Amino acid sequence: MTFIAIIITYVFINNFILNQFMGMCPFIGVSKDYESAVGMGFAVTFVTSVASLATWCVQHFLLIPFGLTYLQTITFILVIAALVQFVEMVVHKVSPSLYKSLGIFLPLITTNCAVLGIALIAVGKNYNALESFVAGLAAGLGFLLAIVLMSCIRERLADEDIPKAFKGAPIAFITASLMALAFMAFDAALLNNLIG
Amino acid sequence: MIKTVISIALRLMIICLVAAGALAYVNGITAPQVAASKAQAELDALSVINQAGTIGKKVEGDGAGVNYYFPVTDNGTVTNYILSLKSQGYGGDLIILANFKANGEIIDAKLMEDAETPGLGKKAEESWYMNKFKGTGASTPVPVKKTMLAAADADVISGATITFTGVSKALEYGSDFAKKLGGQQ
Amino acid sequence: MIKEFTKGLFKENPIFVIALGLCPTLATSTMVINALGMGAGVIFVLVCSNIFISLLKDFIPDTVRIPAYIVVIAAFVTIVQMVMEAYCPALYAALGVFVPLIVVNCIILGRAEAFANKNKVLPSILDGLGMGIGFTISLTLIALIREVLGSGTITLPGCVITVPGISLAPIRVIAFPAGALLVLGLLRAYFQHRSIKK
Numbered sequence: 001m002t003f004i005a006i007i008i009t010y011v012f013i014n015n016f017i018l019n020q021f022m023g024m025c026p027f028i029g030v031s032k033d034y035e036s037a038v039g040m041g042f043a044v045t046f047v048t049s050v051a052s053l054a055t056w057c058v059q060h061f062l063l064i065p066f067g068l069t070y071l072q073t074i075t076f077i078l079v080i081a082a083l084v085q086f087v088e089m090v091v092h093k094v095s096p097s098l099y100k101s102l103g104i105f106l107p108l109i110t111t112n113c114a115v116l117g118i119a120l121i122a123v124g125k126n127y128n129a130l131e132s133f134v135a136g137l138a139a140g141l142g143f144l145l146a147i148v149l150m151s152c153i154r155e156r157l158a159d160e161d162i163p164k165a166f167k168g169a170p171i172a173f174i175t176a177s178l179m180a181l182a183f184m185a186f187d188a189a190l191l192n193n194l195i196g
Numbered sequence: 197m198i199k200t201v202i203s204i205a206l207r208l209m210i211i212c213l214v215a216a217g218a219l220a221y222v223n224g225i226t227a228p229q230v231a232a233s234k235a236q237a238e239l240d241a242l243s244v245i246n247q248a249g250t251i252g253k254k255v256e257g258d259g260a261g262v263n264y265y266f267p268v269t270d271n272g273t274v275t276n277y278i279l280s281l282k283s284q285g286y287g288g289d290l291i292i293l294a295n296f297k298a299n300g301e302i303i304d305a306k307l308m309e310d311a312e313t314p315g316l317g318k319k320a321e322e323s324w325y326m327n328k329f330k331g332t333g334a335s336t337p338v339p340v341k342k343t344m345l346a347a348a349d350a351d352v353i354s355g356a357t358i359t360f361t362g363v364s365k366a367l368e369y370g371s372d373f374a375k376k377l378g379g380q381q
Numbered sequence: 382m383i384k385e386f387t388k389g390l391f392k393e394n395p396i397f398v399i400a401l402g403l404c405p406t407l408a409t410s411t412m413v414i415n416a417l418g419m420g421a422g423v424i425f426v427l428v429c430s431n432i433f434i435s436l437l438k439d440f441i442p443d444t445v446r447i448p449a450y451i452v453v454i455a456a457f458v459t460i461v462q463m464v465m466e467a468y469c470p471a472l473y474a475a476l477g478v479f480v481p482l483i484v485v486n487c488i489i490l491g492r493a494e495a496f497a498n499k500n501k502v503l504p505s506i507l508d509g510l511g512m513g514i515g516f517t518i519s520l521t522l523i524a525l526i527r528e529v530l531g532s533g534t535i536t537l538p539g540c541v542i543t544v545p546g547i548s549l550a551p552i553r554v555i556a557f558p559a560g561a562l563l564v565l566g567l568l569r570a571y572f573q574h575r576s577i578k579k
Contacts, residue, residue, distance in 0.1 A: 018558060018559075019558050020404075020408065020558075021403070021404045021407040021408045021558065021561070022404050022408075022482070023404070024403035024404045024407060025400070025401065025402075025403055025404070025487055028400065028403070070219055070220070070223040070227075070459065070463065071216060071219060071459070072459075072481070073455050073458055073459045073462065073481040073484055074215065074216070074219070074452065074455035074456060074459060077451055077455050077484050077485070078448065078451065078452065078455075081447070081448055081451060110447075110451075110485075111485045111487055111490060112485065113404040113482050113485050115485075116481070116482060116484065116485050117404075117478060117482060120478050120481055120482070121478055124478065164573075164574075164577055165570045165571070165573045165574035165577065166570045166573070167573070168573070169400060169566075169569050169573075170566050170567070170569040170570035170573055171566070171570075172566075173562050173563070173565050173566030173569060174562070174563060174566035174567070176562045176566075177559045177560070177561075177562035177563040177566060178559070180557075180558045180559035180562055181554070181559040184557065184558075184559065187286065187358060188284055188285075188286060188358050188362075189357075189358060189361075200442075203442070204442040204444060204445055207440060207441065207442055207449075208442070208445055208448065208449060208452075211437075211441070211449050211452050211453065212452055215452050215453065215455070215456035216456075218456060218460070219456055219459050219460065219463075222459075222460050222463050222464070223463055225467075226463040226464060226466065226467035227463075227467075229467035229468065230463075230466050230467045230470075233467065233468075233470050234470070237470070309474060311477065313411070313556050313557065316532075316553060316556065318532075
């Protein structure tokens, strides 16, 4: 699979939120305003790309050579938790301004399905190291795209006269549903037509 | 200070070790079962789609569309090939097991693994789905477009064109692969 | 004591009221049988991790409690994964990557942090059982609505019921991701409506 195909697949066709539902909790929870949506989106993109590369290394240098693949889930989640902690410390030291904008989202990312999800999918599909990294990056970008679009819509919805029963989460789900409907236009046929 | 750090590290390590030990134990019990049920599922499928003849040794595929194949012999001559084919569906990879005559004609096929939408692409799992492909591949081409099907068949696959394309492309590829093997072991 | 059990079913229902564990809810609700399998896995992991965390609450150092909880949870998830692969391979194939993803289901870590590390074993079991069953009921409800409307069938373990009428012309979009979000949105609106009325 070429890199372009991987990017199109995870940003549009299998968009992590609108098609796979991974990362749904922060998608609903942190999409109320544009600023924090952008922050969360970039934080997730960063972690998914680094995490899928790191878990690839763990899988191929540790688990497979020692025949420990049954410890996959437990080691991946620990690697991700440690990585998130590490990133948080580095960002805190290196760039306090970046920490201010991303910092509060970082601890939440460990339990974001998208990070463990793309790591497991990349390993399951037998990607090589670079492909895993690109898949992680693309999954994060897909999350970023969906959460930023969502936050723009929700900022407008906030001023609308919505029935009480639908205020907050319910209308957010219905909005996401309509977005998912639009994203159905991107399917495997698109990839076949573009790349052949 | 150092003492508490060591104590924390030790406790965390004990938890990790106990967890890993428990998993190794469960894995020891389930791993043979997993392997056995996988082998059984393949054997069942093989016996369903094999008509007559003896199934030979497993041969590695070409790394593209064919995962692996089995030559089928009848009194020492190769008559058929059973191929494990890989393709892309709507929800993910499709794995199809199919029986071809040496001239490329499709005898039978079965969808082994898929992630298709229930009610649409999932229908390809049912046995009648493959009927429209049977007998094609040699004198008549494998139907890879809706227009190549009878109206009733085309109706059934509407709404799940990508699954249909995935299945038919795999079968077409398999048919060509069987032709190329052309009766060789 | 019985309150610890029933709160997860209604008052603090994880999906409709607290809104935790949404990814598996949406992704595995295409068929009733998948929802039941997912629910069973979550109940098992939730009860076991609650038991162990309440037993180990004095052993686990407070500063590293989250990683310790994650290890315990991941161990039970892997057990579920291995047992499911060995004895229900069809279900394992249908749930796919969402079985290992039970690890990051916020309900489980949430209950460990909010309940099991402060309470004794028995209340923790009841809490885990209640939350797990509440999760399963909600998940199955969504799956039932989606499967009946989206493909006109009800797939139970061992049998498939075809709903007359709908199965000929199902509302196919309900079976797709967009339909999952729509059904969940409408159900959430209904629960919100009920709580406003009270």
